[in-house]
Amino acid sequence: MAEFKEAPAGASVIEKTTVWFENRFPTAFAEYKKHMSExxxxxxxxxxxxxxxxxxxxxxxxxxxxxxxxxxxxxxxxxxxxxxxxxxxxxxxxxxxxxxxxxxxxxxxxxxxxxxxxxxxxxxxxxxxxxxxxxxxxxxxxxxxxxxxxxxxxxxxxxxxxxxxxxxxxxxxxxxxxxxxxxxxxxxxxxxxxxxxxxxxxxxxxxxxxxxxxxxxxxxxxxxxxxxxxxxxxxxxxxxxxxxxxxxxxxxxxxxxxxxxxxxxxxxxxxxxxxxxxxxxxxxxxxxxxIPADPLKTPAHIAPVWYFTPYYSMLRATTDPMVNVFVVITALGTVGALLKGGFSGRAKVGIVVAGLVVIALLKVFDAKFWGVVVMGGAVIILFALPWLDRSPVKSIRYRPGWHKWLYGIFVIVFFVLGYLGIQPVSDMGTLIAQIGTIFYFAFFALMPVWSRIGEFKAVPDRVTFQPH
Incomplete structure (x- = not known):
């Protein structure tokens, strides 16, 4: 057991109480110092x-x-x-x-x-x-x-x-x-x-x-x-x-x-x-x-709460034509990977096989299933962000100006998807949602490429701080 501390002479009631508790519960005070005062x-x-x-x-x-x-x-x-x-x-x-x-x-x-x-x-x-x-x-x-x-x-x-x-x-x-x-x-x-x-x-x-x-x-x-x-x-x-x-x-x-x-x-x-x-x-x-729930009366328009609507919009955007777009994107991605070079013969075969398997799966399962995959993938892809970003600097402050525009467009697209998710389905709304969905995933999927491109500013040795 640690040695008990003694309150200094003339200490206030609060100081004496603090010392009393610290002697009997030192772990709490150590954690307070670790996570707060120190x-x-x-x-x-x-x-x-x-x-x-x-x-x-x-x-x-x-x-x-x-x-x-x-x-x-x-x-x-x-x-x-x-x-x-x-x-x-x-x-x-x-x-x-x-x-x-x-x-x-x-x-x-x-x-x-x-x-x-x-x-x-x-x-x-x-x-x-x-x-x-x-x-x-x-x-x-x-x-x-x-x-x-x-x-x-x-x-x-x-x-x-x-x-x-x-x-x-x-x-x-x-x-x-x-x-x-x-x-x-x-x-x-x-x-x-x-x-x-x-x-x-x-x-x-x-x-x-x-x-x-x-x-x-x-x-x-x-x-x-x-x-x-x-x-x-x-x-x-x-x-x-x-x-x-x-x-x-x-x-x-x-x-x-x-x-x-x-x-x-x-x-x-x-x-x-x-x-x-x-x-x-x-x-x-x-x-x-x-209005009380009525299992026999379906509302004219069903939409989730606003904070789910961007993902719901991506779900609704995944129609049969959209799945065909995914097929084209997969094919182009496979060809692009092969043209990039630097792969062994076995690796190239693996890339081709993987691309063909993905295309086959896209055609085998219906659009509803892929809509669920897209909706879930929109959240799961965030987990990979630490490994997708290859920028030589961390902060947006020292990245190229067009990176800031890209992040701004990302926010606008997210808001537009959220708005469309609340609205009833329409042809124009579906088309815009499909474009927004492609941009959302392209933002992350292409991040290893675009995050390295551009003129980056020099990062200072010390943080920039102006007292106020």
Whole structure:
């Protein structure tokens, strides 16, 4: 056992209490020092670095409001919708808790999307932070699952039929699809069994997974250190006497106080939505979800919540003609790989065989299956980003100007896909979505090539920082 410390003479009650706890729980104080007061973060963080702490704040809001909602919610197909109305009308402050939870779901995706985009801009997925990025992508996947399972719980028209459509997509998987869809639903249609399954996943299973992944994400981050807008490793320049990074400052109190500003602005916007526009024009809470689920009446237009719509748009864009485009792209890619040269005879044969197999698979399975593959692949491809980016510099600050335009177009395409995913199907909308889908995947698939092209700026030895 470590030797007990003694409080200095004349110490205050707070100091004595701190020493008392530190003697009996030294691990907590050691971890506090490692992850807060003695964790040195780059001193040039900007506004983009608010979103990580905001994501943590929203996670806490969702857990706390979820606990209070579950106290009154009934996971029963005959009672679920009525229990939500009971929360809204009869439970004291129930309307506020429900709106905080529904607004928090959208806010979670907003801050996570911005957090991920900041990582893309500044190369926060590059060596040595590959695991930090992978854990972050796993959090994103878990968050999507959490949102999907929770979406059914109000048992409204849109949530019921939305779940029916999404679960039916699993049936498109060859051989195991129908049995897998049956396993997920627990019945041949979305029913009380499905509601209970989704409730257990939403309330117990996935929150535990999310918390575990968040802890892993933070531990991995603090082991390798935070990136910064310049993409410079601050550990490379340390004070020879103290071993402290010259461009680092303690996370606490500097960035804990810094983040309070971001939290204040976020809570103002968050509260404005809750009190003045909780449905936000039907994007945060769809109007059809204020109608009880009716298995015998299909809504005229079924669309997922806004944060899923870019991927849903890619799913709908994958038609039979689009599959033929994939065949052409695969053939061109195979020919391009052969023309590039540098491969042995055996490798060339392997490339040709692989290309022919992919083309055969594209023609064997129907467009619905490939739509599911495209939708899933749009998320899974993010995991490969650390190995796709071959740029000699990390940060967008030191890349060619046209790289910035490319990232800007990527954002516009993502927004357009999201908008099209909400709209009813049309010929023009499908064509635009198909172009957007090809651009989305080309952005990542061709990244090993385009990320190395252009005139790069010299990266400074120290971070750029202007005191203010």
């Amino acid at each position: 964790y040195y973060a780059p001193k040039n963080f900007n506004t983009w670095y608010f979103f990580g702490s905001l994501a943590l704040l929203v996670l806490v809001i969702q857990i706390v409001t979820g606990i209070f909602l579950v106290m009154h919610y009934k996971p029963d197909a005959n009672l679920a919708f009525a229990s939500v109305e009971y929360i809204m009308r009869d439970v004291p402050w129930g309307w506020l808790i429900r709106y905080m939870h529904s607004t928090g779901a959208s806010a979670f995706f907003i801050v996570v999307y911005l957090h991920m985009y900041r990582g893309m801009l500044y190369g926060s997925y590059r060596k040595p932070r590959e695991l930090v990025w992978i854990f972050g992508c796993m959090i994103f996947l878990a968050l999507m699952g959490e949102a999907f399972f929770g979406y059914l719980l109000p048992w409204g028209q849109m949530s019921y039929w939305g779940a029916q459509v999404i679960v039916n997509l699993f049936a498109a998987i060859p051989f195991v699809g129908p049995d897998l869809a049956l396993l997920i639903r627990g019945d041949y249609v979305v029913s009380d069994a499905t509601l209970n399954r989704f409730f257990s996943f939403h309330v117990i299973a996935l929150p535990l997974v999310l918390l575990g992944l968040v802890v892993a994400h933070l531990l991995a981050l603090h082991d390798v250190g935070s990136n910064n807008p310049d993409g410079i490793e601050i550990k490379a320049k340390k004070d020879p006497k103290t071993g402290i990074p010259l461009d680092g400052i303690p996370f606490h109190p500097y960035y804990t106080v810094h983040d309070i500003v971001g939290v204040a602005v976020f809570l103002i916007l968050f509260s404005a939505v809750i009190f003045f526009a909780p449905e936000l024009g039907g994007y945060f809470l769809e109007y059809n979800n204020f």
